[in-house]
Amino acid sequence: MTTKAGKRAQAKVEYDAFLAVCPSRQLLDRISDKWVVLILCALGGDASGQSGTSHAPKAMRYSELARLLAGVSQKMLTQTLRALERDGLLTRTVTPTVPVTVTYELTDLGLSLHHVARGLRQWAQSHMDQVLSSREEHDAGAS
Structure with a gap:
């Protein structure tokens, strides 16, 4: 057996x-998933939006993440955080205050993935002009 x-x-x-x-x-x-990449970057300390700028990972509250991730719905953020917790990529800590404080923080496993996610985010930001130009050229030729 x-x-x-x-x-x-x-x-x-x-x-x-x-x-x-x-x-x-x-x-x-x-x-x-884009929300996973952005959550990993935020919790990894890359929320400044500056390419190449690296900060220390930090715990964040749900409301901080919701404000930072423009366009994410409450349902999508909740589902994504739960899935990342289940996969062992982040921890959820509940502190019995009034009101209750809930924070999210990357685990070592999540931190190792954060480095990959940060690279993807930086690549997308630094190559967006080229991609937009290519799209315009392609679309102009298709008409």
Whole structure:
């Protein structure tokens, strides 16, 4: 009989995101979401919006995240935070104050993903002019 740890070790060897049944595809779906990338960047201390500027990771309250992430709905922010907590990428800490204080903070696992997310955000911001120009050229040729 194989133990759970043994099964996990065997599955790890077999992870291949190109296979339809690979569970890593679900994780790729999650981490490729714009709100996930922005939450990871915010909690990682990159909320200043300045490319190349790196700050220390910090805990943030729900309301801080909601203000920072322009356009995110309350439902989407709540669902995304819960999913990231479930995946072990952030922790949710409830402090019994009046009113109750809830903060979110990256775990070590989340911090390791933050570095990748920060790179994606920086790339998107620094290459947007080129992408917009390419879109205009493509759309002009398509008409």
